Amino acid sequence: DIQMTQSPSSVSASVGDKVTITCRASQDIKTWLAWYQQKPGKAPKPLIYVASNLRSGVPSRFSGSGSGTDFTLTISSLQPEDFATYYCQQSTSFPPTFGQGTKVEIK
Amino acid sequence: QVHLVESGGGVVQPGMSLRLSCTASGFTFNNYAFHWVRQAPGKGLEWVADISFDGLLKYYAKSVKGRFTISRDNSENTVYLQLSSLTADDTAIYYCARDESAAADYYSMDVWGKGTTVIVSS
Numbered sequence: 079d080i081q082m083t084q085s086p087s088s089v090s091a092s093v094g095d096k097v098t099i100t101c102r103a104s105q106d107i108k109t110w111l112a113w114y115q116q117k118p119g120k121a122p123k124p125l126i127y128v129a130s131n132l133r134s135g136v137p138s139r140f141s142g143s144g145s146g147t148d149f150t151l152t153i154s155s156l157q158p159e160d161f162a163t164y165y166c167q168q169s170t171s172f173p174p175t176f177g178q179g180t181k182v183e184i185k
Numbered sequence: 186q187v188h189l190v191e192s193g194g195g196v197v198q199p200g201m202s203l204r205l206s207c208t209a210s211g212f213t214f215n216n217y218a219f220h221w222v223r224q225a226p227g228k229g230l231e232w233v234a235d236i237s238f239d240g241l242l243k244y245y246a247k248s249v250k251g252r253f254t255i256s257r258d259n260s261e262n263t264v265y266l267q268l269s270s271l272t273a274d275d276t277a278i279y280y281c282a283r284d285e286s287a288a289a290d291y292y293s294m295d296v297w298g299k300g301t302t303v304i305v306s307s
Contacts, residue, residue, distance in 0.1 A: 112293060120299075121300055122222075122280070122297055124297070127295070165229065167294075169292035170292075173244070173247075174220075174292035175232070176231070179229045
């Protein structure tokens with residue numbers, strides 16, 4: 079199975095800050111990577127697919143980049159509604175696997 | 186509007202069985218594959234199983250293979266997950282998710298339900 083490792087596990091930030099989350103795959107996944115946002119008690123919400131494509135309705139302050147084994151999710155200016163846990167997921171190889179999550183907390 | 190609604194969760198004893206349902210609305214159900222993904226309390230996301238648009242292809246995580254069965258009824262717009270030989274490790278919220286494609290090997294989940302909770306406890 080492909081292992082997905084996110085860093086950091088948690089980050090404290092203030093409204094307006096730029097936040098970057100990293101996801102590393104244990105082998106080359108090309109750009110077959112998705113990002114999800116999950117708030118407490120809610121289902122995951124798809125944010126980005128194929129590494130850099132924003133889902134419909136996702137604000138443009140979110141962006142994704144990377145290919146191969148190293149990927150990033152960037153929030154350019156953190157908003158109050160962005161405090162949540164973020165997961166990456168590879169979609170190139172069976173079984174699909176998720177990172178362990180990165181919690182974005184209020185500083 | 187596109188919706189997925191899971192049901193069927195509950196509290197069951199170890200060794201028992203349960204059937205989860207995921208009913209879809211707002212799109213052409215039989216054009217898509219579906220997944221079940223679970224989340225144990227305080228933990229991350231774990232993919233469980235998926236099924237192709239026509240129900241012919243089904244795949245399972247190693248942790249549930251031989252115990253869980255995924256199926257679908259395209260006439261009822263519903264996907265099922267039959268859980269059997271349950272253990273405490275199966276305690277989780279179970280989410281149903283639509284795949285962007287009809288195939289069962291694309292793994293790109295674009296619509297999620299709110300989940301149904303399964304608690305395995307004696």
